[in-house]
Amino acid sequence: MERKVMKALKLMGLTDYQAAAYTAMVSLVSAGASEAAKASGIPRSRIYEVLRQLSDRGFVEVERGKPLRYHVVPPAEVFRREKRRIMKELDEAMHQLRRTYEDQVARVPAPVWLIHGQEKIMKKELEIISRTRSELKMRMGFIFRGELRELRPAIERIVDRGADVRIMAPEDLDLPCEVRVVSMPPVRMFVRDSGEMMWIFSRFTPEGSPIPETAMGIWNQYPEIAENYSRIFDSIWYGKSNGGTGGI
Secondary structure, three states: OHHHHHHHHHHOOOOHHHHHHHHHHHHHOEEEHHHHHHHHOOOHHHHHHHHHHHHHOOOEEEEOOOOOEEEEOOHHHHHHHHHHHHHHHHHHHHHHHHHHHHHHHOOOOOOEEEEEOHHHHHHHHHHHHHOOOOEEEEEEOOOOOOHHHHHHHHHHHHHHOOOEEEEEEOOOOOOOOEEEEOEOOOOEEEEEOOOEEEEEEOOEOOOOOEOHHHOEEEEEOOHHHHHHHHHHHHHHHHHOOOOOEOOO
């Protein structure tokens, strides 16, 4: 338990001495520097500087006087504040790296990748959906177990941003977009903004369920190919009535 506490405090950016001093102060609640040094095992020559650093970080409060006295800031307050700070920093870093990634991904010399397994395919699928700016077209010839639960909020977010999402499937799906029932083979395809697409294939059990470990995705970033399949999707969507046979 003590190791976990020290690890958590270090995740907040505390040094070994700072983490030891804060842990000691939690047990003391209020103490002078000499008491904190004894409880934490920190040399007395260092304890004043360590406690000053903790005060600057908002982990302890200093009561002025002779001698100085230190009062610990309650752990619940500290952890709430630090979690908010860490999450904010992680979100900012994620958005920065994501922008960089999305700017560079289309410049890969041979932008075709094979992705194996249901978990990796679904992660890539959600990633591509999140990049949708104007339109997403999907042909859902089969559905992985639990996939609709993951797709629903992802689609809802891009629809709220104004994206046009259209789905063709062999049965009606409870998703926050327009779904058209169309007879089709058990193959998946979706196209994002006519510039990025993925084909998804799988083997199936005798009952017709996809076998997760056999699933394979072909992620294609050639705009010319994606645009061509986007046009084919439109020709089926607008050119055939519900229940027609999809030809993609």
